[in-house]
Amino acid sequence: MEFDLIARHFTRATPGAVLGVGDDCALVSPTPGKQLAVTTDLLIEGRHFMPQDGPAGLGHKTAAVNLSDLAAMGATPRWATLQIALPAADDAWLAAYARGLFRMLDGHGCELVGGDTTRADVRTFGLTVIGEIDPGRALTRSGARPGEDVWVSGAIGSAALALAYRQGRLFMEQIHAAQVLPALYLPTPRVELGRALVGLASAAIDISDGLCADLGHILARSGVGAELDFAAVPVPEAARGYLHEAAAIEAVLAGGDDYELCFTAPAPQRAAIEAAAAAVGVRVTRIGTTRARAGLDVRDAQGKVMPVARTGYDHFAT
Amino acid sequence: MEFDLIARHFTRATPGAVLGVGDDCALVSPTPGKQLAVTTDLLIEGRHFMPQDGPAGLGHKTAAVNLSDLAAMGATPRWATLQIALPAADDAWLAAYARGLFRMLDGHGCELVGGDTTRADVRTFGLTVIGEIDPGRALTRSGARPGEDVWVSGAIGSAALALAYRQGRLFMEQIHAAQVLPALYLPTPRVELGRALVGLASAAIDISDGLCADLGHILARSGVGAELDFAAVPVPEAARGYLHEAAAIEAVLAGGDDYELCFTAPAPQRAAIEAAAAAVGVRVTRIGTTRARAGLDVRDAQGKVMPVARTGYDHFAT
Numbered sequence: 001m002e003f004d005l006i007a008r009h010f011t012r013a014t015p016g017a018v019l020g021v022g023d024d025c026a027l028v029s030p031t032p033g034k035q036l037a038v039t040t041d042l043l044i045e046g047r048h049f050m051p052q053d054g055p056a057g058l059g060h061k062t063a064a065v066n067l068s069d070l071a072a073m074g075a076t077p078r079w080a081t082l083q084i085a086l087p088a089a090d091d092a093w094l095a096a097y098a099r100g101l102f103r104m105l106d107g108h109g110c111e112l113v114g115g116d117t118t119r120a121d122v123r124t125f126g127l128t129v130i131g132e133i134d135p136g137r138a139l140t141r142s143g144a145r146p147g148e149d150v151w152v153s154g155a156i157g158s159a160a161l162a163l164a165y166r167q168g169r170l171f172m173e174q175i176h177a178a179q180v181l182p183a184l185y186l187p188t189p190r191v192e193l194g195r196a197l198v199g200l201a202s203a204a205i206d207i208s209d210g211l212c213a214d215l216g217h218i219l220a221r222s223g224v225g226a227e228l229d230f231a232a233v234p235v236p237e238a239a240r241g242y243l244h245e246a247a248a249i250e251a252v253l254a255g256g257d258d259y260e261l262c263f264t265a266p267a268p269q270r271a272a273i274e275a276a277a278a279a280v281g282v283r284v285t286r287i288g289t290t291r292a293r294a295g296l297d298v299r300d301a302q303g304k305v306m307p308v309a310r311t312g313y314d315h316f317a318t
Numbered sequence: 319m320e321f322d323l324i325a326r327h328f329t330r331a332t333p334g335a336v337l338g339v340g341d342d343c344a345l346v347s348p349t350p351g352k353q354l355a356v357t358t359d360l361l362i363e364g365r366h367f368m369p370q371d372g373p374a375g376l377g378h379k380t381a382a383v384n385l386s387d388l389a390a391m392g393a394t395p396r397w398a399t400l401q402i403a404l405p406a407a408d409d410a411w412l413a414a415y416a417r418g419l420f421r422m423l424d425g426h427g428c429e430l431v432g433g434d435t436t437r438a439d440v441r442t443f444g445l446t447v448i449g450e451i452d453p454g455r456a457l458t459r460s461g462a463r464p465g466e467d468v469w470v471s472g473a474i475g476s477a478a479l480a481l482a483y484r485q486g487r488l489f490m491e492q493i494h495a496a497q498v499l500p501a502l503y504l505p506t507p508r509v510e511l512g513r514a515l516v517g518l519a520s521a522a523i524d525i526s527d528g529l530c531a532d533l534g535h536i537l538a539r540s541g542v543g544a545e546l547d548f549a550a551v552p553v554p555e556a557a558r559g560y561l562h563e564a565a566a567i568e569a570v571l572a573g574g575d576d577y578e579l580c581f582t583a584p585a586p587q588r589a590a591i592e593a594a595a596a597a598v599g600v601r602v603t604r605i606g607t608t609r610a611r612a613g614l615d616v617r618d619a620q621g622k623v624m625p626v627a628r629t630g631y632d633h634f635a636t
Contacts, residue, residue, distance in 0.1 A: 018353055022539070023459050024390035024523060025355035025449070030348045035336055037343035038431060040399040040446060044438045072342035083360040083401075083444050113356060120362045122439070126401050128358060128446040131343070140341050205342060221340070 007117060009098040010082060014111045017079060026113035028079050034132040037075035041065045042083075045123040055093045057185045058125065059100025064187045065208065066129040067108055068259040071194035072206040074139040075131030077110035083126035085118045108191050139197060139204035144222035144264040146292040148202055151273065153190050153261045153282050155236040156211050158183030160255020161248060170247040172238070179238035187259040193284075196276040197263060204263035210254040212313035215262050216296055222264075228288035228298045230306060246310065253298060254312025264290055325435060327416040328400060332429045335397060344431035346397050352450040355393035359383050360401075363441040373411045375503045376443065377418025382505045383526065384447040385426055386577040389512035390524040392457040393449030395428035401444035403436045426509050457515060457522035462540035462582040464610040466520055469591065471508050471578045471600050473554040474529050476501030478573020479566060488565040494556035501554075505577040511602075514594040515581060522581035528572040530631035533580050534614055540582075546606035546616045548624060564628065571616060572630025582608055 007021065014020035019027035030036060043062055045051060063080070070077050082101070105112060110129060162184040164170035165177045172180075190206070197204060203222055205214045211233070219226055235243065235252055242248040265273055270286075277284040296313045298306045325339065332338035337345035348354060361367060361380055381398070388395050400419070423430060428447060480502040482488035483495045490498075508524070515522060521536045529551070537544055553561065553570055560566040583591055588604075595602040614631045616624045 018453075019456070019458065024387040025357040025393065025456075027391070027451075027456055028354050028356065029453065030352075030354060032350060036346050036348060036354075036448075038346065038397065038399055038446075038448070039343040040401055040432060040444075041434050042401040042403055042436055042442070042444065044403055044436060044442070047436065047438055069342040073345070075343065079356065081356055081358040081446055083358055085360055085362055085442075114358060116359045116444075118360055118362060118365065120365055120440070120442075124360070124362070124403075124438075124442060126358075126360060126434075126444045128356075128399055130354075130356070130448075133345075135336075135347065138337070138343075138345055140337065142341075 009094045010112055010115060012102070012112065014113050016111045017113045020113045021115065026081065028113060031132055035135050037070055037073045037131040037133055037138060038128065039066055039069035040126065040128040042124065042126045055096035056100035059097040060104050060186055062125045062127050063101050063104035064189045064259060066127045067104065067110065067191055068189035068206040070129055070131040071189050071191040072139065072204050072261060073133065074137065074194045074198040074204070075133040076195060077108045077129055077131045077191060079113045080105060080110050080127055080129045082112055082115035084115065085120035085124040087119065087121055137198050139194065139201050139263065141203055141205055141218045142221040144203040144218050144224050144290050146224050146290050148264045148266050148290045149270065149286045150215065150226055150228065150288040150290060151263050151265060151284050151286055152211070152234065153193055153284050155234045156207065156258055156260060157239060157252035157255050158236045159187065159257035160251035161236065161239055164247050164251050170242065170245060172242060176238035180236050183258060187257065189259055190261045190282060192280040193261060193277060193282045196280050197273070200269045200273050200276060201263040201265045204261055207256065207258045207260050207262055209256045210312045211262060212253050212296055212298065212311040216313050218264060219296060224290045224292060225294045226288055226290045226296050230298050231301045232285065232287045234283065234285045249310050253310055327412040328430055328433060330420070330430065332431050334429045335431045338431045339433065344399065346431060349450055353453050355388055355391045355449040355451055355456060356446065357384055357387035358444065358446040360442065360444045373414035374418035377415040378422050378504055380443045380445050381419050381422035382507045382577060384445045385422065385428065385509055386507035386524040386526070388447055388449040389507050389509040390457065390522050390579060391451065392455065392512045392516035392522070393451040394513060395426045395447055395449045395509060397431045398423060398428050398445055398447045400430055400433035402433065403438035403442040405437065405439055455516050457512065457519050457581065459521055459523055459536045460539040462521040462536050462542050462608050464542050464608055466582045466584050466608045467588065467604045468533065468544055468546065468582055468606040468608060469602050469604055470529070470552065470580050471511055471602050473552045474525065474576060474578060475557060475570035475573050476554045477505065477575035478569035479554065479557055482565050482569050488560065488563060490560060497556035498554050501576060505575065507577055508579045508600060510598040511579060511595060511600045514598050515591070518587045518591050518594060519581040519583045522579055525574065525576045525578050525580055527574045528630045529580060530571050530614055530616065530629040534631050536582060537614060542608045542610060543612045544606055544608045544614050548616050549619045550603065550605045552601065552603045568628050571628055
């Protein structure tokens, strides 16, 4: 059967599992004393990726968006199961997809232990990832307290700037566009940073819906508000010349798909956080402060609160 | 946002989890000393179900096909994560889907701890289920030895007979069709039976692709062959009058979607297996014997080997 081809591309040695791909279930032995962090994401053609997107990039992204959820909890990736639906099984296409997927999973010690392959007109990829973490140590969305620092990793807005450029909503020099495009196709989940922040950050989330929307989830679940300094938000070097454009501002504050971490922490942790981030080679930047009063205000360089439309923040959408 | 509606329908109390729906990951504490059995299945409109199929039945089926994989390992269901993609969020439709899903999950003590909801033109449902089992006790596909009994639970072919009837490939009296149709829409995963067979059965699988095809997986993974007695295969009462028809024979031997268990066991376990099955209220029937020589032969009432085409068994499709 043609679809055995698929199974073959995704069957590899799984020394970290008791029983891998090929039976009714995968069998794994959790590390004694650990809790499990479980997350799942579905990528559908035409919605999460375009028909012309290449297979290696899609494999990379399938793994990256799920690993990013584990990163936001501070968990260590262990096992994954893949769901894959395709109109036909093309050997070269599958080999490239598997290469992209396994490069990302292997890089984080995550083993593919099972899955389900099926035929469908619309290409669909789903991954469920299981990680481990010490009990009571997970970075949830609900731990932020008033008066804490708001931090982000990396640069914010790259993926959304690239998308705005590709869709013709933002003019960028090609040399600048080339610098942000990789973020759209090859996001980097901040797994090591997430683990390093355990015990330091009070709350964390990965930025998939946009900086203000995702920080908004932390604020709502923690029962606090926050104020951000737009000038402090780290943007990709290539974006500096475009920040007078509404589309560029929106990409930074409301654009998704960056998969950087946004987290909160008490001020006394500043030095420890800088050191932890430096140890894993990721830049982190303080961009604001939480407060007791609900809501999220972003202030421009003149100290004026920026219009809500540009921030993408909605009090009620949590 | 409209899609918050979806999240609301699937967010329930999860006393068996540390952290349920609503954060980056779900957090659960595995029972000390247990192994985890993990399985995942994707149901796509037009392939695994029809546009006109009702939501409660789809919810039921989403849960049932995954729980059936745990049943085939003898594992105890614990936690599930749901992926759901829909063109629009319809409140009444979602309520009915959730009702069907939770009725099945609740009935097996399985908690929905997380998920991913998205918009898509083609309705797609994916579930990943995690169960627990004592180390070394799982019923794999590879434990069958020559000279063992081959068993099945329940009646075989109901779902395929119903499908053949619905597609006009098999004439059945309406009164008979009505008796097999529920199997197609509301399959019953044999979770309790699977657990009861731990320590008694040598190998097990659930029948999703067809009796001969699925038994074939056990044979291939165990390195044995088998001989079945067609007259011994338990068929639904309503099918008895149609077994002279090729389409009916094919439904029994090669039809899928029954989600009964097929398992092997040494002959000395017969009484214990009958008792274990009776204790959980499920009928089990011996239908053949494993042998050292590879391959699968099904013999008719005259002792003649039936043609391979009707059995759906292929030596090389494992």
